[in-house]
Amino acid sequence: MSIVKLTTNNFRNLENVSTTFHSDFNFFIGQNGSGKSSLLESIFFLGHGKSFRTAKIDNVVTFKHTNFIVSVIDSNNKRLGLLRDTATGLSEIKIDGLRHNKFSELAQNIAVQIITPESFKIFFGGPRERRRFVDLGMFHVKHKFSEQWKEFTQVLKQRNACLKNQLIGQQFDYWTNSFCQTCINIASLRNEYLKDLKKELDKWLTILLPEFQNEINVMYLQGWNSKKSLLDILNQNKEREYEKGHSLFGAQRFDVRFQYKGVAIETFLSRGQQKLFLLALTFAQAKLIGQVKRVKPILLIDDIGAELDANSRNAFFQSIKELNCQLFITAIDEQALEPIIPKDNNYYMFHVEHGRISAISK
Numbered sequence: 001m002s003i004v005k006l007t008t009n010n011f012r013n014l015e016n017v018s019t020t021f022h023s024d025f026n027f028f029i030g031q032n033g034s035g036k037s038s039l040l041e042s043i044f045f046l047g048h049g050k051s052f053r054t055a056k057i058d059n060v061v062t063f064k065h066t067n068f069i070v071s072v073i074d075s076n077n078k079r080l081g082l083l084r085d086t087a088t089g090l091s092e093i094k095i096d097g098l099r100h101n102k103f104s105e106l107a108q109n110i111a112v113q114i115i116t117p118e119s120f121k122i123f124f125g126g127p128r129e130r131r132r133f134v135d136l137g138m139f140h141v142k143h144k145f146s147e148q149w150k151e152f153t154q155v156l157k158q159r160n161a162c163l164k165n166q167l168i169g170q171q172f173d174y175w176t177n178s179f180c181q182t183c184i185n186i187a188s189l190r191n192e193y194l195k196d197l198k199k200e201l202d203k204w205l206t207i208l209l210p211e212f213q214n215e216i217n218v219m220y221l222q223g224w225n226s227k228k229s230l231l232d233i234l235n236q237n238k239e240r241e242y243e244k245g246h247s248l249f250g251a252q253r254f255d256v257r258f259q260y261k262g263v264a265i266e267t268f269l270s271r272g273q274q275k276l277f278l279l280a281l282t283f284a285q286a287k288l289i290g291q292v293k294r295v296k297p298i299l300l301i302d303d304i305g306a307e308l309d310a311n312s313r314n315a316f317f318q319s320i321k322e323l324n325c326q327l328f329i330t331a332i333d334e335q336a337l338e339p340i341i342p343k344d345n346n347y348y349m350f351h352v353e354h355g356r357i358s359a360i361s362k
């Protein structure tokens with residue numbers, strides 16, 4: 001499936017947008033402040049239940065309004081909708097007109113990934129974004145993950161409550177044992193997933209960063225020393241954990257690092273190369289999602305011109321031809337898009353101005 005039609009009401013400066021999209025390639029050009037990122041943000045919101053720019057919902061609702069709606073119709077004629085109200089704090093999720101309580105039910109129907117000019121700073125800046133990235137793939141690719149994650153977060157919460165309240169004895173031991181088991185399950189699922197991701201990554205690096213293909217080592221740090229038993233580690237660090245009041249080891253602390261000849265890649269890749277690497281990684285993840293989901297992965301790429309020279313944009317074009325994704329790509333002007341516009345005219349181009357989106361005839 002792909003998004004056929006998007007409607008937004010009071011989402012940033014997109015007060016009333018209703019636009020029909022191409023199933024593969026959608027390009028948006030517009031001046032600074034016209035609403036390009038807001039458009040991508042609205043689609044991202046539907047897939048993630050939050051913005052990629054702010055944690056404050058008030059910032060997203062159009063000034064002087066109290067709620068926004070984003071809805072889409074997909075190529076299977078399925079309708080997905082989300083309303084967020086700042087006055088009441090309520091969210092309303094609708095799938096084909098029926099209300100749902102859990103955001104994950106909406107997210108099952110739409111797999112959205114984004115790359116912005118800031119992505120690589122956040123991605124290489126700390127484990128949080130890398131965790132989010134991997135777990136998004138896990139959510140869509142590994143069917144068992146959602147259930148296991150739910151169980152894990154509940155167990156983690158209980159164990160943390162014991163640590164915070166200085167509870168010892170049977171109750172704490174019970175949650176610690178459950179915690180170890182759920183950590184091991186999740187760690188092994190992530191390990192499987194990252195092996196598949198690494199294979200797929202090498203394919204995309206062949207096009208985007210050929211000098212690094214087959215040379216990048218994906219290091220999976222599962223959240224505790226993999227040579228030791230988690231239970232032993234927890235027993236040895238009991239006092240430290242009680243002191244901190246939360247679990248210091250476990251699947252919640254995992255990370256994934258990328259190395260070239262034993263060195264972290266972000267320490268020597270240029271900014272443009274870092275962007276190409278992230279594109280390769282995102283494409284790899286999209287490919288894995290596309291293989292298992294009925295939904296076609298959606299890729300949002302904000303300001304493609306930033307950091308990429310003409311050669312890199314050519315490599316980017318070569319790679320997107322191989323992807324089976326629906327792409328939404330923004331740029332300040334058409335020149336930045338030149339090398340990546342399909343020559344067969346099989347795409348849509350839009351002009352964004354003052355929050356209005358109009359199709360440009362080719």
Ligand SMILES: Nc1ncnc2c1ncn2[C@@H]1O[C@H](COP(=O)(O)OP(=O)(O)OP(=O)(O)O)[C@@H](O)[C@H]1O
Nearest residue numbers: 012013032033034035036037038059060061062063
């Ligand atoms: N809550 C809001 N209500 C109304 N307008 C808003 C709101 N938040 C931001 N804006 C305005 O929306 C406009 C669009 O911003 P957006 O970031 O989407 O622009 P853009 O086209 O991506 O620009 P750039 O090329 O500079 O990244 C800006 O002028 C911004 O001031």
